[in-house]
Amino acid sequence: MIATLVPGVDRVLFTEEQIESRIRELAGEISRRYQGRTVKLIGVLKGSIFFLTVLARHIQVPVKVDFLGISSFSNKSGSPGVVRIAKDLDESIEGEDVLLVEDIVDTGFTLRYLLQTLAGRGPNSLAVCTFLDRTPRRIVQVPVDYRGFEIPDRFVVGFGLDYNQLYRNLGYVAVLKPEKAPSA
């Protein structure tokens, strides 16, 4: 089905159907890896919640869910983004099998900070699942265990990803019109 494009959106990168079927595949891989264990999904607010919800529904092992919120600041000169936790997890992750769920990994600064922070809290294991991965813009190397899709170096919205807090509720992932997209 071709979704009607909302204003500001240039072209669809991944349709709802493609996203659903890719998430099922990821959930299958994750279920096999955590066979016989409980996996704790940690979603990074707010972008990842749309992806996490669908992923969790297709995972075949027991699932726990927790969330953390971050603020990141970066400046135009391209110096490293400063990340901090604005809303912490509700529960301890000590001894748990943690799967960090991200909407997109771009430069890698956010993920590096989160991995360092969470690793220091004594989980039994710590892995990463990101919906989108934009490797051409990576600045710091970070381990990504599961990725939904590789994307080109264009600003995207939908399925949780926002521009000025808008577009998160689109069922598809789309490229914003150049005049709307933030300059990198």
Ligand code: IMP
């Ligand atoms: P990183 O620290 O550069 O890897 O940035 C990751 C964060 O930047 C993501 O969690 C998103 O919140 C945001 N971000 C990066 N690229 C996009 C995009 O194309 N659309 C919407 N948000 C993005």
Ligand code: MG
């Ligand atoms: Mg994010």
